[in-house]
Amino acid sequence: MKKHPTGSRLPADPHVEDQVAGNGLLHRRTLLTAGAAGIVGTGLGVGLTGAAAEPLTDQPWDLEVGDNTPAYQVPSKRTAYIVRTLSNPKFEPRSSIARTPHHLLEGSTTPNGLHFTINHTGIPDIDPARHRLLIHGLVKRPLVFTLDSLLRYPLTSRPAFMECGGNSAPFFSPTPIQANLQALHGLSSCAEWTGVKLSLLLDECGVDPKAKWFVAEGADAPHLMRSVPLMKGLDDAMIALYQNGEPLMPGNGFPMRLVLPGFEGNLNIKFLRRIKLVPGPAMSFWESQVYTEPMPKGPSYNFTFINEVKSFITRPSPGLNMKEPGVYEISGIAYSGRGKIAKVMVSADGGKSWGEAALQGPVMTKAFTRFRMPWRWSGGPAILQSRAWDDQGNFQPTRAAFVAERGQLDSEPAVTAFRNHHFNAVTSWGIASNGAVRHVYA
C-alpha cells in the first residue's frame, strides 16, 4: 500500500514569516498571498529551497499507449487505498457502516463513492420506475408522486453536510482512543444535493393546521421512520434526487431521500417513500433508544435534531506523520447545523494561544467549510487544535467544557461503539519530536 504524503510542504523564507500564535503558527495571509509570492515576495517566497531535484527522465507511461477510456471513470488504481472503512464486511445480520477517509481528501465536497453511509438491513435494490412517494395524514389531499413526476418540478441545488448522531462517539472515552481520523470523525460527509423543496409538495397536498410533525419513512427493509417538526419541512427540507450532480448513490438513498440541512443524519430518511403529517411524534425506536443522550444526572436528552458547530484538523492527523521540520499547511473541516462558519481558530500549543485560519470560500450555510493555516514546525512537540464559530454566535466547546456538561464513560469503549451521541468538542492531535501524530486530550 502506498503511503499518502503528509501535509503539503511549502518552501520557507524565514525573513517574511509572520507568526500569529505560539509554536510556529503563521498568519493566514501568508497563505492567501502565497500565489503571488513569487512576484511580490510578501508571502512565503518560492524558489528558495536549497535541495536539488533528481535528473528528470523518461517514465514508462509517457513512452507507451495508455489505458482505454472507460464509460464511467473510477479513481486511479494508484489511489486505491483511499476507501471507506467497513464495520460489517462479511454482512452479518446487523447494521453496515462505511466511514469517510477525511485524512486522504481535500476541499469541501465528499466524493459520492466515499460518502459515509449506515444501512441497517442492507441497501435496497429499488426500481425507480416502481418507486412511489406518498404524502398523506393531516392534509387536504393525500397524493402519490413518481420519480418522473418529481423531475418535472422546480429543482434546487445546495450543499449540505450529513452527519450521523453517533459520529465522534469514541470521544466519550475517558482516555484518547488511538485511531485515525476516519475512525474518529468518519461519519460525516458533505455533498451538493439537488431536488424538490418539500414545502412545494406539502403545498400541493394542502397542510391541515392540526399537523405539527411529520413522520418520514424509507422503502428499505426496516422501513426506517423518524419524526420531524413540520416547521423544518416548510423551511429548507428537500426531496433530493441528485448527489453531486448524479443520481443518489444506492447507499445514500437512491432514488430519493429526505435532506434536512443541519439535522442529524438518521433523520434524513433514505429511499424515501412516505411522509405523513401527524399531530405528535412517533417516538420510534430511533428516537426512543438509539438517538438519545444519557446525561451524567437527570433526564436524558432526546430530539437532538441539530448537529452543532464542529471542526477537526484533517492534515496532519494520526497516521499522517510529519517528516522534517519546515513550513506545512494545516488543513481541516468545519461545519455547523445552525448556519455558516464564521471563524476557525487554530492552536499549535494545546490551546494556550490561537491564530485565525483562512476559510476557503464560498462559505455556505450548513455545509463543510475548508480551513487552512500555515505552520512552521520546529521539529519539537506540538498539540494541534481547531475551534470553530458559526454566524449565529455558537462556538465549539473545549473538551473540558463538554465533559463538564455531558460527562464521559468510565472506561475506554470499542472504537466502533456508540455509547453516547452528538460529541462536538475540540479535537487535539499531539505531534512528537519524531513527527508521529497521536490522538491526545488537551
Place this chain on the structure above:
Amino acid sequence: MRSALVFSFCLVAGAALAQDKLAPHLGKTVSASDMKRWDIDIQADGAFLPPGSGTAAQGAPLFAEKCAACHGDGGRGSDLYKRGLPSPPVLVDDKKFKPIDGGTTTIANFWPYAPPLFDYIRRAMPWNSPRTLSDNQVYALTAYILAEGKVIDPKLVLDARSLAQVKMPNREGFRPRFPDLMPH
C-alpha cells in the same frame, strides 16, 4: 367553512406560494384503502394502533421461532453478544441503566412509551423477513418482550387500548435537547 380552510392553508403555505405558481401539480390522489398497506406508523400515545390482540404466552413460541436466533433466548442476547462481539440488540436485560452510558439502555429501563415497540416490530422485524407478521403476532411479541422485561403483567391481553395505557418506567426520563424546535 371552506374559506376558513383556505385561509389557514394559505397561512401555512404562504412561503411556498411564489414557487407554487411554477409547480406542475403532478401528484395523484390515492384512497385510504389503497394506502392501507403502507400506513403503518403508530403515534407515541398509541394513536393508529390497529385492531387485534396478543399475550405473552402467545408470543413466547413465536419469539423462539422468529427472533431468538439473533436476539438470544428470551431476548437476552445471542452467543455473539455473550462473546462481546458486534451483535443484534439485546432486548431484555436485568442490568440497570447507568448515567452517560447508552450501552446500558434496554426497552424496559429506557423507552418512554410502549406503542413504538409494536411499531418497530411490525415495520422492521424479523430482520430478514419484515412485514410478514400479522398484527395479532406483533401484539403477542410486544406482550412477550414487555412481560420478560417485567413492565407488564404476563397475563395482560395487549391490544390498542391496553398497549396505549402501559406506563413505561422511564416515561419522565427525557428532556428535549432543543426546546425551541419542539412544535407547540
